[in-house]
Amino acid sequence: MTETLRVAVIGAGRMGADHIQRLNSRIHGAEVAAVVDVDLSRAQAAIEGIPGAVALADANEALNNGDVNAVLIATPGFLHEDILLKAIAKDIPILCEKPLTPGADSSWNIVQAEVKLGRKRIQVGFMRRFDAEYAALGGIIRSGELGELLMLHHQHRNPTTPPGFTNEMLINDSVVHEFDAIRFFTGEEITSVQVRLGKATKNAPAGQHDPQHVLIETESGVLADVEIYVNAKFGYEVATQASFEDGIVNIGGDGGPYIRTSGRWGGKITPGFEDRFGAAYDVEVQAWADAARRGEIGGPTAWDGYATAACCEAGVEAQKSGEKVGVRLNTKPDLYS
Numbered sequence: 001m002t003e004t005l006r007v008a009v010i011g012a013g014r015m016g017a018d019h020i021q022r023l024n025s026r027i028h029g030a031e032v033a034a035v036v037d038v039d040l041s042r043a044q045a046a047i048e049g050i051p052g053a054v055a056l057a058d059a060n061e062a063l064n065n066g067d068v069n070a071v072l073i074a075t076p077g078f079l080h081e082d083i084l085l086k087a088i089a090k091d092i093p094i095l096c097e098k099p100l101t102p103g104a105d106s107s108w109n110i111v112q113a114e115v116k117l118g119r120k121r122i123q124v125g126f127m128r129r130f131d132a133e134y135a136a137l138g139g140i141i142r143s144g145e146l147g148e149l150l151m152l153h154h155q156h157r158n159p160t161t162p163p164g165f166t167n168e169m170l171i172n173d174s175v176v177h178e179f180d181a182i183r184f185f186t187g188e189e190i191t192s193v194q195v196r197l198g199k200a201t202k203n204a205p206a207g208q209h210d211p212q213h214v215l216i217e218t219e220s221g222v223l224a225d226v227e228i229y230v231n232a233k234f235g236y237e238v239a240t241q242a243s244f245e246d247g248i249v250n251i252g253g254d255g256g257p258y259i260r261t262s263g264r265w266g267g268k269i270t271p272g273f274e275d276r277f278g279a280a281y282d283v284e285v286q287a288w289a290d291a292a293r294r295g296e297i298g299g300p301t302a303w304d305g306y307a308t309a310a311c312c313e314a315g316v317e318a319q320k321s322g323e324k325v326g327v328r329l330n331t332k333p334d335l336y337s
Contacts, residue, residue, distance in 0.1 A: 005070040005093065005289055006033035008062035010083060012046040013037075015097055016074035018274060019285065020046050023072070026282055030070070030289040034062045059083050063090055070094070070292055072285075077102045081109065088113045088121060093292035095285065097125040098176060100305025104313050107306040108330060114302050115333045123288050123297040124305040126180040128238075130287065131280035133251035134181065137242060140249055141185055147245025152185060152224035154178045155239045155252070157232040159271065160203070167208050170228050171195070171315040175214055178226045179311040180304060181240070188218040190311050192326050195319040203231040214315065215324075235269030236276055303336035 009020050012035050023032050032053045037043040043055035056062050063071065063086055070093040073083055077099045084101070087094050088110070100122070101107045114122060128134050141149050156174055165173075182190060194215040204210035211229035218224070239252030270276040284299060291298030310327050318325040 003069070003293075005030035005292055006067055007031065007070045007072050008034040008036060008059075008065065008068040009046075009072045009074060010036040010059050010062060011074035011076075011079075011097075012039075012042045013074065016072075017046055018281070019072055019074055020050075022282060022285055024050050027285050027289055029293055030285075033068050034065055036062045060086070063087060068092075073097060081106045084110050084122065085113055088117055091117060091121065093288070093297070094122045095125060095288045096122055096305070098180075098305070099172065099309055099312070100124050100302060101309065102172065104306065104310040104328070107302075107309040111302050111306050111333065111336075115335050118335075119295075120297050120301055120335060122302040122305070123291070124300040124302065125284065126177065126184075126300045126304065126308075127277050127280045127284045128177055128181055129184050129299060130283040131277060134184070134240075134280075137240065137249055137251050138185055140244075141242070142187075146247040146249070149186065149222060149242060149244055151222065151243040152182060153241040153243070154181070154224065154226040155237060156226060156228050156230075157234075157237040158230040159233055159235055161205070161208070161210075161230045163205075165205070165208065165230065167319065168316050170208070170210065170212055170230060171214075171319060172312050174230060175226055175228050175315060176308055176312055177238075178214070178224075178228075179216075179308045179315075180300065182216060182218065182222075182224045183304065183307060184300075185242070186218050186220070186222050188220055188222070189307060189329060190216055190218055190327050192217045192324050193311060193314040193318045194324040195315060195322070197319075197322070201229075201231055203233060212319070236272050237269055238276060301336055303332060306330075 032050050034054045035043045035046045036056045036059050040057040047053040071087045073096040081101045196213040197209050200209050210231050214226040216224040242249045287298035314325040314327045
C-alpha cells in the first residue's frame with residue numbers, strides 16, 4: 001500500500017460537497033487536501049472543519065499542489081475532459097463522476113490518453129455497481145443458478161427535475177445509469193437503442209417529453225427496456241426486474257418497513273438519489289481509495305465511460321428519429337481487456 005491519498009475534490013456543488021463529507025468522515029486511507037470551485041466562497045465553506053485542506057478557485061492550482069496525490073472530479077460533465085487530461089499527465093489516481101465526458105469523441109480522447117500512459121488511472125463514478133442489490137443480482141447472473149439471463153426491465157423515476165433539464169438529459173443524465181447497469185449485468189456491449197415517445201405527463205416542463213420508453217439490445221440478444229419518468233412526483237425509485245430461463249429476480253422498489261394500521265397500508269419511497277444510493281457511494285469511494293493505494297482502480301474504467309457515452313449518443317439520435325440506432329464503438333484497447 002502507498003501513502004494516504006491526499007485528494008483534491010474539484011467541484012463543490014451538490015455531488016462534490018457530498019463526496020467531501022464522505023472522504024472526511026467515512027473513508028479510510030484518503031483525506032481531503034484541497035477543494036476547488038469557481039465560486040471560491042463555496043470551496044471555503046466546503047473545507048470548514050477539515051484540518052489542512054485548502055480552498056482554491058482553479059483546478060490547475062490543485063493539480064500542481066505538492067500535497068495532492070489524487071483527484072476526485074465532481075464538476076459538470078462539459079468540464080471533465082480538460083481536467084482529466086491534465087490529471088492523466090500527472091499520473092495520479094482519478095475518480096471521475098459520470099459522465100466521463102459528454103460525448104463519445106471526447107471520451108475516446110481520454111481512453112487514448114490513458115492507453116498512452118500505459119496503465120489505468122481513471123475510475124468512473126457509476127455507483128450502482130456498488131449497491132448491495134445490484135451486486136446481488138450481478139452475482140445471480142454470473143452464477144448461472146437461474147439459467148441464462150433473457151431480459152431486463154428497468155424503472156427510473158424521479159420526483160421532479162430542476163430548471164433547464166432538457167429532453168436530451170433524460171438520456172445523458174438519467175438513462176446513462178441504465179446503460180452502464182445493462183453492460184455490468186450482461187458483461188456485453190450494447191448494440192442498439194430505440195426510444196419511443198408516448199403519452200406525456202402534464203407535469204413535464206416545456207420542451208421535455210416525459211416519460212419515455214427506451215429499448216436496448218446487447219451483443220448476445222439480451223433485450224432490455226427502461227421506463228424513464230423524471231417528473232413522477234411520488235419519489236425517487238430505481239428498480240430492475242431480470243427474467244431468467246428458470247426464474248425472475250426483482251431489485252429496488254419500495255424501501256423501509258411495510259406497515260398496516262388504522263385502515264391504511266404502505267411503506268416509504270426514497271426522496272432522492274442520495275438516500276437510495278448513499279451506501280453505494282460509500283462503498284464506491286472506499287473501493288477507489290483502497291485500489292488507488294495499490295496502484296490500481298476499483299471499479300468502472302475509462303472504457304466503460306466511453307462505451308456509455310456512445311450509448312447516450314445513440315439514445316439521443318434515437319430519441320429524435322424514433323428509429324432503432326446502432327451503437328458505434330471503436331476497437332477496445334488491450335489495456336481494458
